[in-house]
Every structure is written in structure tokens, then in C-alpha cells.
Amino acid sequence: MVNQVGLAFLSASLGMLFQRMTSPEVLLFIKGRKPTKVLLWKLKNAMLSVKAVLEDAEEKQLMDSVVKVWVDELKDVIYDAEDILDEIATEDLQRKLQDAESPTLVRNLRNSFSALLEPFFKKVDKKVEELLDRLEDLTKQKDCMGLREGVGVGGKQYPERLSTSYVSQSDTFGRNEDKEKVIDLLLLSDASGNERCVIAIVGMGGIGKTTLAQLAYNDSRVEKAEFNLKIWFCVSEEFVVPNVMKSIIDQSATSSAPSTEDPEQLQVTLQKNLTGKKFLLVLDDVWSEKPCHQEFLSQLLHYGTRESKILITTRNESVALAMKATATHHLKFLPNDDCWSLFEKHAFRDGSSNADPEIKDTGRQIVKKCKGLPLAIKAIGDLLWFESNVERWTNILKSNLWDLHMKGTDILPALRLSYKYLPSYLKKCFAYCSIFPKDYNFKKDQLVLLWMAEGFLQQSEIETMEEVGNRYFDALVSRSLFQQSLETHESGFVMHDLVHDLANFVTGQFGFTRLEGDNSKEIGKMTRYLSYFHRSSDNFDKNIEEDLDKAKQLRTCLALDYEGGSEIKMPRARCLSGFKLSNSISKMKHLRYLDFSNCKDIKRLPDSICMLCNLQTLKLLKCWKLERLPRDMWKLIKLRHLELDETIKLQEMPIQMDRLKCLQTLSKFIVSERDNGSSNIGELGKLINLRGNLLIQKLQNVRSANDALNANLKDKRYLEELVLKWNPPEEVLGISESQRGVIENLQCHANLKSLTINCYNGRGFPDWIGLLLPSLSKLELLDCKYCNALPPLGQLPSLNELYIVGMDGVVTVDPEFYINSCSFRNPFGRLKLLWLKNMPNWEDWFHLNVQNEVKTYSQLEELYIENCPKLRGRLPVHLPSLKILRIYECRHLEASLSIESFPVLIRKGITECDNLESFAFPEQHKHDGIVNFNNCLQELRIYRCSSLMSFLKEGLLSPLKVLEIDDCDSLVSFPLDLFPNLKSIQIKRCENLKSLEQHDGVDLAISNIEIHGCPNFVSFPKGGLLAHNLVSFIVKNCESLRSMPDEMHRFLPSLCYLELVNCSEVESFPKGGLPSNLKQIVIKRCKKLIANMNGWDLKILSSLKWLEIIWDVKLEDHVEFFPGGLSLPTTLTNLKISSFGNLKSLDEGFQKLTSLVQLEIGECPKLKYMPNGGFPTSLSFVQAWKCPLLNEELKRKEGREWQKVDRVSNILIDLEHIKGDELPACKSPYDQFGSMDTESSHMVPDQYDPVPPDNSIVKLADDILSLIGTTNIC
Incomplete structure (x- = not known):
């Protein structure tokens, strides 16, 4: 066909x-x-x-x-x-x-x-x-065949449509009612108590299911519903459960998913991450009707709270039924009027049809042919936007493609027409994208370089090929053939699956995608474009090698998301990300694009790679062991992009780099200390087309100021980000007077947007930093320890972020910091973030006079002052836009913290404030200002305020959601009822804290409580802790506590996670038992409680999945058999017991644990016997350590005890695999619940975070002092 x-x-x-x-x-x-x-x-x-x-x-x-x-x-x-x-x-x-x-x-x-x-x-x-x-x-x-010569549509040049390359969520018509219904379903609480809540959006392809799901997902009401986790995953045609699990884990945890492919281990991690969480999971484009996939969804819902929701989109009603959707929303065709409104927006340049009546009438007829499908309307509208001739509109209306049924495809006629009328230079670019699997997120920059490698980009006298490629890309976006990915909001793009079908159809047998586990397709001899997408598999590597042997004429071979290694051979464009280096690479003389990123074992590239004279792009990102580049790199005369990010062991650049005249991207340049065999910084001078980012390292090796001048940075108009880096001061010999001349001659072009100066070892900064960089938006001065004054930065008109770190020589910040002799405008008028850190000798911070000071920092939103122990004086008097204030280890700083100074402050932290005794609003502030303040304050962290004794009722801290108090020795009690909206509280190391108080009987909104290291803490509120939303409850190292709150089973119905550690006086759980919703319980070294564990009666906890009991092997215990008299629920999947000195045998009670997956036993020196009759068939992982009597026999892999565990697939004894090779995906649920996951934990770049691990709560956000007046805070 x-x-x-x-x-x-x-x-x-x-x-x-x-x-x-x-x-x-x-x-x-x-x-x-x-x-x-x-x-x-x-x-x-x-x-x-x-x-x-x-x-x-x-x-x-x-x-x-x-x-x-x-x-x-x-x-x-x-x-x-x-x-x-x-x-x-x-x-x-x-x-x-x-x-x-x-x-x-x-x-x-x-x-x-x-x-x-x-x-x-x-x-x-x-x-x-x-x-x-x-x-x-x-x-x-x-x-x-009787084919005749004729004339068709070919080759018309179209004006380029302006495009932002982003898909607007507001580009929807006629879906408000649908959106409201879906949102109602997401927010509806299931009064029946049924935990399963799968909602389905059903409709044909192109009707707008994904858009509707996105609108609901991002709606402010859904945001306010306080889902702990919101996760989006595009399933597509193959419902691969491990892939779904990994994506959920990646989006629900701070660390990435484990590398294991074992579904059971992934399940353990997934359970840990979701348990006790209210989550919203969107599974887009589901096709599967398999019962196992419905069971997977049901299992996910059982991990979370009852309010959790799963929203699926699918074309087939049968999928919704198979997934047992409790509610289904059928998305119908767009009404005629809304179809026309959508068409108007896309087809007419002013967004409305004030046009020729004949064109308008033709347009309405075209819209009818789109049959109410938004995707078709947008595609045909975007096509007609380029046409103003009524005859062209009529030709499109009368095209027989509208009525042509193409067997075996669902390609919309509107999409076929959209492709037919594409300019010829876009056709091959679009078709090439079939190389990506369906729903694959691709990057604009990478795709443009691949197009360039294939020769698809037309040469231009006024544009670079990359600029041409960007224009082509934007043109395809403007025609709705590409759209911004819903999963990667910043730079990822994706094709709708129907658009992908069109690209596949155009490419035909010349493109081939191999997915892991799919051996149903055979690659053909005509294949020119090959991609494959998988995690890791030896068998899959073999399939790829067979494919490569069959396809002799390959032009492109892309390894997408690959994590393993083998060697392959192909020409033209090659992505070897993650592979081992092939020695035959030099034979690929047609190669244009070569990607060795993540090849972590490569130390050197072979010299023969310099024979690739057509090479345009060489990517070596994250080649961590790479030490040198080939000497003859200069022979790669067509090289345009050399990416060297995170090549941490690379020591120098090869000679004659200046001969690479086409070079546009050079992410790193290292100045050599040798005279011969490597490049001098002056060679940068001839690379006049450099753009993007450039890091110049080892600047201490620059031999003279004249060499620096020859680098000609001031003429590199296309550079956007520049890092100038010397070796750290400890690696050079003190102050270098010559470096002032070097840095003077490294003056940058006025277009530069970001500048970092790192470890500069001269005394002063050059004048050009403060005077000649009008476009600079970000400046970092890092570890310039010998500089004794800051440059005049206040007049930089575009400066948005300023980081000053490690400036040991600075004693005074004087008025020259704000102004210079050439101009005077409002200082730091656009600055939004100011970071001052690690300045041990800084004493004085001078400010302008009051009249001018109120105009300074007018847009500053974040201020961080850290580890400046000698700093005296005050903060700036007026910061009207400040939202985050963080002060750390600045003992002598005084601050006037009034409402007028910080009217919109959201987060503030105080640390080591020895004079702070209480939190309350002074009488003069209990008026209008307090309302504004209450609407802002959400997070408060107080650290080492030894005089803090109480929170007064007048404090009115109603908006507070996150509170952390650490090392405040004078605090005796904490009034929970003063914080009606509090979601999370941590109280740590408050030595004299005795109680939590709740007087009013009001149900608290709190979901997380942690009390840690409070040795005199003795009681919870009398009568019980009323908190129906509490999910996580952790009490550690509270040796005086005698009992948990009363009525836990009634007052804490949502509790999922309970952890008690070193609470030696707690004897039993409260009367009535524990809440039935508990999923994880961890009890460690609570001697009286564990001694009475036969009375725990855990069997009634039908949701319990994880149980961890740790005794102290140094203490006497009477437990000889386990579980013995402890009744356990059959739902238990993970069990860990440790440090029982007298435990001798595991008994037959294990046979009742029919769901058990993972068992860990440690430090039980007398343990010798496994249970008679063995373990339940569900068990897949057993670990035992420091159990010498038992482990000795298990290591021999013979005997009676070995026979009891021989069926288990993975066995780890004393950290040695004796069967299988998979480690458990997680060993403790504490990673999930042990620290509060708050928004503020991500408010600061990691490289600037000064807080040591044990002081992790000091993220410093406090607003209350705004209402106290002048206070010595550090």
C-alpha cells in the first residue's frame, strides 16, 4: 500500500x-x-x-x-x-x-x-x-503501471508561524463540564468505605483524553486536596509493570529507583514509598485488559490511604471494565460551536474568523469533516494558518484523503493532509521521528543534532544549521505534530500516538524500533534507522547484534535509556550512551553524531577516532574516568559540538584546538601547565562561534596576562554561561599578583547571562564585573579567599541571583557594593536571591541611607546568610518581596523583624537565638498587618534557642503547616491546639520537654508527628490524641515515656506508620489496641513493651504489611521461639527480627504468614532451627546475619535446616549471597517516614546547602519574629 x-x-x-x-x-x-x-x-x-x-x-x-x-x-x-x-x-x-x-x-x-x-x-x-x-x-x-507525469502540491515555501514551543493548557474548548466531572470524581470521598477508586476517561484517539486528564491533574482544587504524591505515567500499548513501578518510585522518592529488575524487590520499595500516602496516580493511554494489571492497581490503592485515586485514560470501554473502574467518564465529540472556536484559534492569524466570508464558509465545512476530534481540528487548523488563498482551502476541503480508509491504520485524514502540505524541508525531519518509540520523551537539542547528522537541514547564509533546525522544530510544534511532554515539563517533547502512527507510516520499513521483550518483528534489509529501548538484558543485546548484521545500510542507531554494554557497528549517527568503546569506530567515516555519554569505563578515546572527518557532534558527558582526548582532535574539522560535562578526570586539552573553526559547543577547556603537547588558553581566541556554556579550568596555569587576552572572551557574543575556575587555594602557593592581570583580560562579552568565578587567588576583582555586564542575571563568587572587597554589583541592571561564598578576606561590605561612579539606579533592583555564606571574617554590613535603602532589594525573595560568625549590625530595613529568610550560625547579627520589613515572608528560620523566650505578637501588631502575615506563614524552624519556653495563645499561628523545633532546652510543653492547620511537627533534642497538650478537643489536621531525643517527655494529651488525619507517628529516645496515647484505635484511624525506639518504660499498647489501618510497625529496644509482645494482638490489623522488632542482645530476654504467642496477621509481607539473645527456633507460626515475601533475622546467637514444615511459598528473600549456629549449616547448603529454605529464590547469609544475587530493595521503612518531606527541602540548590547531616532540620524558615520587633537572633 x-x-x-x-x-x-x-x-x-x-x-x-x-x-x-x-x-x-x-x-x-x-x-x-x-x-x-x-x-x-x-x-x-x-x-x-x-x-x-x-x-x-x-x-x-x-x-x-x-x-x-x-x-x-x-x-x-x-x-x-x-x-x-x-x-x-x-x-x-x-x-x-x-x-x-x-x-x-x-x-x-x-x-x-x-x-x-x-x-x-x-x-x-x-x-x-x-x-x-x-x-x-x-x-x-x-x-x-500507467503512471503519468503531473504536477502536485510540492515545494511551496511557507512563512514561519511564531511559536513558543510549549503546549498551552488553556488551548481547550468545550471541556469545562468534562473537567468539572473528573475533578469531582478525584475529590469525592468514597462514603462506602471501599478503598479501591479507579477512575477512567474513555474516548477514541485524538478526542482529548490526555488533555482532560492534564487539566484535572493541574487544577488548583486538586492541588489543594493535599495529595502527598502526584504521579503521571504514560503506559502506552505495552503495560510493563516493572517500568510502571520504577516510574512511580522515581516520582515518589528523593532517590532514583533501584537498578534491580526483580518485580518482588521493586514491589517492596513501591510499598515503602506509597504506604500511608494519599496519592493521585495518572496512567495515561492504557490498553491492557489483563487481570494481573487490575490486581496491580488494586494493590497500589491498598498501599495508600483511602482517599488515594488512580485515573486512567483509554480508548476502550473494555479496558475500564477490566481495570474495575469505580467511575467512568466517557469523553464525547466536541460540540460544533466549540469545534469552530478551536479551529479559529489555530487557523486564523488573529485567532478569529474576521476573514473572507468564502474562506469562513469553507472553513466550517472543513471543521465538519474533522468530526469533533480536537487533534484533527488543531492539525488542519495549523496547516491552514499558512494559507490565505481560498482556492487552497477549497483544494484541502475537496481532497479525497478525507474519504480514504487506510487499512490497518487509525491515521486521521486531517493528519494525512497536514503532512501532505508540509513544506518539503520538514517532511524528512518529521518522518525521522518514527525512530523514537511511542510516547518517548525526546529533547529538542538532541533531535536537531540528529537531523543535522542526517543532512536534513538546509544551509543558510544568515543562520547556523542549529538555528535552522530549531526553526524546523518550532514549525512542527506550531503544526501540533510535536507537543510538550506532560512528564518532563522543562525540555521534553512527545508525539501523540496517532501522529507517531503517521510518522511510522511515512517511514515504512526504512525505520525500525526494537523494544525489550518484543521479538515479533524482523528487521528488513532496507532499514536505515534503528532504535532500541530497554534496561539491560544479554538476550536483548544478542537480538540487537542480529539486527545490525541484517541491516547493512544503517544510517542511525540509537540506544535509548540503555544501562549495559556491548559493541555495535553502524554509520552516520550513533548513540552509544552506556556502551563500551568499540575499536572499530574509526571505520565509520560517514559518522556525524557520536554519543559516548555515561560510558563510565572509558579512560582514553583511540587516536583513530580522529579519522572521522565528517563528525559534527561528539558527546562525552559523564565519562568519569576519561583522562585524555586524542592528540589529533584538530582533524575533526567539521566538529560543531564537543560536550565534556562531568569528565572529572580529564586533565588537559589536545593541541591545535583553535583549528576546529566550526566548533560551537565546547563545554570545558582545561589550561595545561605544560608547554608542549596541549592547548594554551590563547587557542580559544580563534573559536569565534562558541556559544552556550563554557567552563575554563586550571586558570592558575595561564602564563601571562597576554595569553588571557588572546582568549578573546570579550568578543564571544554567543556565550551565555561562563565559569572561570582556578585550582583551590590549598593547591597553589598563596596570593598570586599575576592573576589580577589574567582576570582583567578575561573580560566577557556584554551578552553574558551567567558568570562564576571560582577559587580566584588574586587580591581584587576586575572592574568589568560590576560595570560591563548589562545582561548578567546570575553571578557566583566562590572561594576567592584572598579578595578583601566585593566588586560594585548593585548597578548590574539584570542581576537576578547573587552567590557570595567562601570570601575569607572580606571584613566589610561597604556602600561601594551598591553603587559605582558611572551610574546610580535603585541598587539590586531585580535581585531575587542573595546568598552570603562561609565568610568567617566579615564584620560589618553597611547600608545606604534610609531614603535610598528602602529602594534597595525591592524584588528580593530569598535571603540566606550562613556561617558568618563575626557579622554585626542589622539586616536591610525593608524587604517588601522577601519570602524566605535563612540565618545560620551568625551569633552577633541583629535584625529588626517587623511586619513592615517582611510583609509577605513565607518561610524563615532561626538558629542559636539564645535570648528568644516566647512567641507572641506584641499588642501594637494585633491589627490589619497580622491578617496579611497569617496568610503567608507556612513553615517555621527553630534551632538551638535555649531560652524558648512557650508559645503564647496570642501568637495566632493558624496558617502554620510545618514546624520543627530542635535543641530548645527550656521548652517544657507544646500546645498542639494553637496550630489548627499544622500538618507536620518534629520536636528533637528538647531535654526538658514533658508533654504535648490539646485542650479544646478539636480534631487536629496534623499528619506527621515525630518526637526524638526528649529524655523527660512523659505524656500525651489526657484522654487521647485526637488527630483523624495522622498518618505517621514516631517516638524515639524518650526514656521517661510510660504509655502511648489513649484511644489510638478510635482517635487515629488513618495511622499507617508507627515507630517506637528506645522507649524503655512503655509497657503495652493502649487499651483497645492499635488502629486497624496500620501498615508498618517498627519497635526497637523498647524492653518492657517487647517483653509483653504476646499481648500485642496484631492479628486484628488486617492492613499490616511490615513488622520490625529489634531487641538488645546485651539485655536478658525470655524469647526462645518466634512468633510463639505473638499472633500475626496473614497480610504481613515483610518481617525483621533482631538482637534476641535467647531465641533458639522459628516455629510453625510462620506457615500462617501466607503473604510473607521478605524475612530478615540478625544477631540471634542461639538461633539454630528454622520452622518445621518450612516457610510459606510466597517467601522469596531470606537474610540472616550474626546467627552463627544457623548460618554455619546454611552456608554448607545441606542438612535439615537448608532443606527448609532451599525453595527460597534469594538467600543472603552474613552479607554473602549463597543463592540468587538480588539484595532487598529496602531494609527499613524509616527512609520514607523518618524525615518530613516538605516543600522547603527543595528550595535551595544542593551545592550551596551548608547544613551537616545531623542538623538537617535547619532549613531555617520562621516568620513569627517579624512581629516581635528587634531581636538578637543569632
Whole structure:
């Protein structure tokens, strides 16, 4: 089968081929070689003869399978012709390189060149003759098929439509009612008590299911519903449970998913991350009807709280039924009026139809043909946006593609038309994207470089090829063929699955994607583009090698999301991310794109790689062991992008880097300390096209200021981010007077947006930093320990972020910091973030006079002052936009913290405030200002305030959601009822804290409580702790506590996680038992409680999954058998017992634990026997350590005890695998509940976070002092 889109692809290919045939390079190289010239002329004429009938073929032979074979053969000939032209261009380039390398020798041998090239030309002539024979057969066939010459749509140039390259969520019409219904379902509490809540959106492809799900997912009401986790995953046609699990884990935890592929271990981690959480999970584009997948969803819901929801989108009602959706919303066709509104927005340049009435009438008829499908309307509207001629609109309306049914596809007619009328230069770019699997998130920059490698980008005199590629990309976005990914909001793009079907159809058998586990498809000999997507599998590697052996003419081979290694061979474009380096790489002379990123074992690239004279892009990101680059890198004369980020062991650059005239990206340049064999900084001077980011390292090796001047940074107008880095001061010999001259001559261009100066070892900064960088938005001055003054930065008009760290020599920040002699505007007028850190000798911070000071820092939102122990004086008097204030280890700083100073402060922290006694609002502030303040304050952290005794009722801390109190020795009691909206509280190391108080009997909103290291804490509120929303309850190292809160089973119905550690006086759980919703219990070294564990009665806890009991092997215990009299629920999946000195045997009670998956036993020196009858069949992992009597027999893998565990798939004894090789995915649930996951934990870049691990709560956010007045806070 063939259709217009396939033939349009051919037309575009032929056009590009003709351009290459007549290029000056080819014509000059074959000059004087008449046979080759004649053959190429014949080839062009033969191609023109075939091209003339393509449009006729699309009109007459749309459904003829014979024509399909004919077209595929023609495509194959075109590809082969392109390869021949590439060989000619490559041979020409290699000759020029030889000329440049040995010009004298070449001149002497010039007369011999024709003889040397004779074998090459004979080879080319033979290939062209073979192509002519094939074309002759195709020409005869087209005559037999009766194809006639004609004229089609081809080659019109369209104006480029402006596009932001982002998909707007507001680009929806007629879906408000649908959105409200879905949101109601998401927010509805199931009064029946049924925990399972799967909601389905059902509708045909292109009708807007994903858009509707996104609108609901991002709606402010859903945000306010306080889901602990919101997770989005696109399932697509294959519902691969491990992939879904890994994505959920990645989005629900601070660390990435474990590398294991074992579903059982992933399940353990998944359970840990979701247990006790209210989550919203969107599974987009679900196709599976398998019961196992429904069971998986049900299991996920049982991990979370009852309010958790799963929202799926699917085309098929049967999928919703199979997933046991409790509610289904059927998405119908868009109403006619809304169809027209959507069409108007996309088809008319002003967004409305104030146009020719005839065009308007034609447009309405076109809209009717879209049959209410938003995707079709947007695609055809985006196409017509470029057309203002009514005749073109009429042609599109009357196209027979509207009525053509294409067997075996769901491609919308509107999409076929959209492709047919694409400019020819976009057709191949679009079709190439079929190389990505469905729903794959691709990056704009990477795709543009791949297009460039394939030769799809037209040369331009006024644009770089990258700029041309960006324009092409934006054009495809503007036509709704690409859309921004819902999973990667910043830079990822994706194709709708129906659009992907179109790209696949256009590419046909010339593109091939191999997915792991899919062996149903066979790669063909015509395949030019191959991609494969998987995690890691030896069998899969073998499949790929077989594919590569069959596809001899490959142009692109991409390994997508690969985590393993083998060697492969292919030309033109190659992505080897994660692979081992192949020694045969030098043979790939047509290679344009080479990606070795994440090849962590590569120490050196082979010198032969420099023979890749066509190479345009070389990526070496995260090659952590890479030590050197090849000496002859200069031979890569077409190299445009050299990416070296995170090559931490790379020591120097090769010589003659300045010969890489095409270079645009050079992410790192290292100045060598040697005179020979490596590049000098001056070589940067000739790389005039550098753009993007540049890091220059080891600047202490610059020999003179003149060398720095030769780098010519001030003329590099396209650089956006620059890092100037010297070695740390401890690695150089003190102050270097010569470095002032060096940094003076490293002046940057005025277009620079970000500058970092790191470890500069001169005394002062150059004037150009504060005077000549009008576009600078981010400045970092890091560890410049010998500089004794800051440059005048206040007048930088665009400065948005300023980091000053490790400036040991600075004693005073004087008024010159704000102004300079050349200008005076409001200082730091656009600054939003100011970070002052690790300045041990800083004493004085001068401010401008009051009149000018109120205009300073007018937009500052975040202020961090850390580890400045000598700093005196005050903060700036007026910070009207400040939202976050963090002060750490600044004992002498005084601050006036009034409402007027910080009217919108959201987070503030105080540390080591010895004079703070109580929190209350003074009388003069109990008026209008307090309302504004209450609407802002959400997080408060108090650290080492030894005089803090109480929170007064007048404090009115109603908006507070997160509270952390640490090391406040005078605090005796804490009034919970003063914080009606508090969600999370941590009280740590408050030595004299005795009680939590709750007087009013009001149900608290709190969901997390942790009390840690309070040795005198004795009681919870009398009568019980009323907190129906409490999910996590942790009490550690409270040796005086005698009992847990009363009525836990009634007052804490949502409790999922309970942890008690070193509470030695607690004897039993409260009367009535524990809440039935508990999923995880951890009891450690609570001697009286564990001694009475036979009375725990855990069997009634039908939701319990995880139990951990740790005694103290040094203490006497009477437990000889386990579980013994302890009744356990059958739902238990994970059990850990440790440090029982008298435990001798595990008993038959284990056979009742029919859901048990993981068992860990440790430090039980007398344990010798496993349970008679063995373990339940569900058990898959057993770990035992420091159990010498038992472990000795298990290590021998024989005997009675071994037979009891032999069936278990993974056994780890004393940290040694004796069976299987998988470690448990997690060993303690504390990782999930042990620390509060608050928004503020991500408010600061990691590289600036000064807080040591044990002081992790000091993220410093406190607003109350705003209402206290002048206070010594540090």
C-alpha cells in the first residue's frame, strides 16, 4: 500500500538528492573525471524521470500493493545514491586534510593524485551503474503501471508561524463540564468505605483524553486536596509493570529507583514509598485488559490511604471494565460551536474568523469533516494558518484523503493532509521521528543534532544549521505534530500516538524500533534507522547484534535509556550512551553524531577516532574516568559540538584546538601547565562561534596576562554561561599578583547571562564585573579567599541571583557594593536571591541611607546568610518581596523583624537565638498587618534557642503547616491546639520537654508527628490524641515515656506508620489496641513493651504489611521461639527480627504468614532451627546475619535446616549471597517516614546547602519574629 504521504516523502528526498549532486564540492572533486561526471548526470536524469510521476501515482494507485513495492524500491535507490554522494564528499574532505597536514608533500605529489584516486572512482562508477540499472527497471515498471507525469502540491515555501514551543493548557474548548466531572470524581470521598477508586476517561484517539486528564491533574482544587504524591505515567500499548513501578518510585522518592529488575524487590520499595500516602496516580493511554494489571492497581490503592485515586485514560470501554473502574467518564465529540472556536484559534492569524466570508464558509465545512476530534481540528487548523488563498482551502476541503480508509491504520485524514502540505524541508525531519518509540520523551537539542547528522537541514547564509533546525522544530510544534511532554515539563517533547502512527507510516520499513521483550518483528534489509529501548538484558543485546548484521545500510542507531554494554557497528549517527568503546569506530567515516555519554569505563578515546572527518557532534558527558582526548582532535574539522560535562578526570586539552573553526559547543577547556603537547588558553581566541556554556579550568596555569587576552572572551557574543575556575587555594602557593592581570583580560562579552568565578587567588576583582555586564542575571563568587572587597554589583541592571561564598578576606561590605561612579539606579533592583555564606571574617554590613535603602532589594525573595560568625549590625530595613529568610550560625547579627520589613515572608528560620523566650505578637501588631502575615506563614524552624519556653495563645499561628523545633532546652510543653492547620511537627533534642497538650478537643489536621531525643517527655494529651488525619507517628529516645496515647484505635484511624525506639518504660499498647489501618510497625529496644509482645494482638490489623522488632542482645530476654504467642496477621509481607539473645527456633507460626515475601533475622546467637514444615511459598528473600549456629549449616547448603529454605529464590547469609544475587530493595521503612518531606527541602540548590547531616532540620524558615520587633537572633 502507498499513499500521498509516502510519495511526498519521496519528493522531499529527491529534492535534497539533486541539491547534493550539484553541490560545488561534488562538482569540483569530479572535475576532469568524465566517466563519473557522465554517470552522475545520467543518474540525475533518471531520477527526474521517476519524480515526474510521483504525484500521479498518489492520485491513481493509492491502494495498490504493487505500487507499494515500487515506491519502496525507489526509496532504497535514493538512499543508496545519497550514500554514494557522501562517499565522494568524504573522500574529498580526507584529501583536503592530508593537504593541510603535509602541504609540501602534497604539492610534490599533486600530479599523482589522479592515479591514486582511480580505484576510488572505479568503485563509485560501478555503484552508480548498478543504480542506473535498478532505475531503468523501475522506469519500465512505472510505464507498465500507467503512471503519468503531473504536477502536485510540492515545494511551496511557507512563512514561519511564531511559536513558543510549549503546549498551552488553556488551548481547550468545550471541556469545562468534562473537567468539572473528573475533578469531582478525584475529590469525592468514597462514603462506602471501599478503598479501591479507579477512575477512567474513555474516548477514541485524538478526542482529548490526555488533555482532560492534564487539566484535572493541574487544577488548583486538586492541588489543594493535599495529595502527598502526584504521579503521571504514560503506559502506552505495552503495560510493563516493572517500568510502571520504577516510574512511580522515581516520582515518589528523593532517590532514583533501584537498578534491580526483580518485580518482588521493586514491589517492596513501591510499598515503602506509597504506604500511608494519599496519592493521585495518572496512567495515561492504557490498553491492557489483563487481570494481573487490575490486581496491580488494586494493590497500589491498598498501599495508600483511602482517599488515594488512580485515573486512567483509554480508548476502550473494555479496558475500564477490566481495570474495575469505580467511575467512568466517557469523553464525547466536541460540540460544533466549540469545534469552530478551536479551529479559529489555530487557523486564523488573529485567532478569529474576521476573514473572507468564502474562506469562513469553507472553513466550517472543513471543521465538519474533522468530526469533533480536537487533534484533527488543531492539525488542519495549523496547516491552514499558512494559507490565505481560498482556492487552497477549497483544494484541502475537496481532497479525497478525507474519504480514504487506510487499512490497518487509525491515521486521521486531517493528519494525512497536514503532512501532505508540509513544506518539503520538514517532511524528512518529521518522518525521522518514527525512530523514537511511542510516547518517548525526546529533547529538542538532541533531535536537531540528529537531523543535522542526517543532512536534513538546509544551509543558510544568515543562520547556523542549529538555528535552522530549531526553526524546523518550532514549525512542527506550531503544526501540533510535536507537543510538550506532560512528564518532563522543562525540555521534553512527545508525539501523540496517532501522529507517531503517521510518522511510522511515512517511514515504512526504512525505520525500525526494537523494544525489550518484543521479538515479533524482523528487521528488513532496507532499514536505515534503528532504535532500541530497554534496561539491560544479554538476550536483548544478542537480538540487537542480529539486527545490525541484517541491516547493512544503517544510517542511525540509537540506544535509548540503555544501562549495559556491548559493541555495535553502524554509520552516520550513533548513540552509544552506556556502551563500551568499540575499536572499530574509526571505520565509520560517514559518522556525524557520536554519543559516548555515561560510558563510565572509558579512560582514553583511540587516536583513530580522529579519522572521522565528517563528525559534527561528539558527546562525552559523564565519562568519569576519561583522562585524555586524542592528540589529533584538530582533524575533526567539521566538529560543531564537543560536550565534556562531568569528565572529572580529564586533565588537559589536545593541541591545535583553535583549528576546529566550526566548533560551537565546547563545554570545558582545561589550561595545561605544560608547554608542549596541549592547548594554551590563547587557542580559544580563534573559536569565534562558541556559544552556550563554557567552563575554563586550571586558570592558575595561564602564563601571562597576554595569553588571557588572546582568549578573546570579550568578543564571544554567543556565550551565555561562563565559569572561570582556578585550582583551590590549598593547591597553589598563596596570593598570586599575576592573576589580577589574567582576570582583567578575561573580560566577557556584554551578552553574558551567567558568570562564576571560582577559587580566584588574586587580591581584587576586575572592574568589568560590576560595570560591563548589562545582561548578567546570575553571578557566583566562590572561594576567592584572598579578595578583601566585593566588586560594585548593585548597578548590574539584570542581576537576578547573587552567590557570595567562601570570601575569607572580606571584613566589610561597604556602600561601594551598591553603587559605582558611572551610574546610580535603585541598587539590586531585580535581585531575587542573595546568598552570603562561609565568610568567617566579615564584620560589618553597611547600608545606604534610609531614603535610598528602602529602594534597595525591592524584588528580593530569598535571603540566606550562613556561617558568618563575626557579622554585626542589622539586616536591610525593608524587604517588601522577601519570602524566605535563612540565618545560620551568625551569633552577633541583629535584625529588626517587623511586619513592615517582611510583609509577605513565607518561610524563615532561626538558629542559636539564645535570648528568644516566647512567641507572641506584641499588642501594637494585633491589627490589619497580622491578617496579611497569617496568610503567608507556612513553615517555621527553630534551632538551638535555649531560652524558648512557650508559645503564647496570642501568637495566632493558624496558617502554620510545618514546624520543627530542635535543641530548645527550656521548652517544657507544646500546645498542639494553637496550630489548627499544622500538618507536620518534629520536636528533637528538647531535654526538658514533658508533654504535648490539646485542650479544646478539636480534631487536629496534623499528619506527621515525630518526637526524638526528649529524655523527660512523659505524656500525651489526657484522654487521647485526637488527630483523624495522622498518618505517621514516631517516638524515639524518650526514656521517661510510660504509655502511648489513649484511644489510638478510635482517635487515629488513618495511622499507617508507627515507630517506637528506645522507649524503655512503655509497657503495652493502649487499651483497645492499635488502629486497624496500620501498615508498618517498627519497635526497637523498647524492653518492657517487647517483653509483653504476646499481648500485642496484631492479628486484628488486617492492613499490616511490615513488622520490625529489634531487641538488645546485651539485655536478658525470655524469647526462645518466634512468633510463639505473638499472633500475626496473614497480610504481613515483610518481617525483621533482631538482637534476641535467647531465641533458639522459628516455629510453625510462620506457615500462617501466607503473604510473607521478605524475612530478615540478625544477631540471634542461639538461633539454630528454622520452622518445621518450612516457610510459606510466597517467601522469596531470606537474610540472616550474626546467627552463627544457623548460618554455619546454611552456608554448607545441606542438612535439615537448608532443606527448609532451599525453595527460597534469594538467600543472603552474613552479607554473602549463597543463592540468587538480588539484595532487598529496602531494609527499613524509616527512609520514607523518618524525615518530613516538605516543600522547603527543595528550595535551595544542593551545592550551596551548608547544613551537616545531623542538623538537617535547619532549613531555617520562621516568620513569627517579624512581629516581635528587634531581636538578637543569632
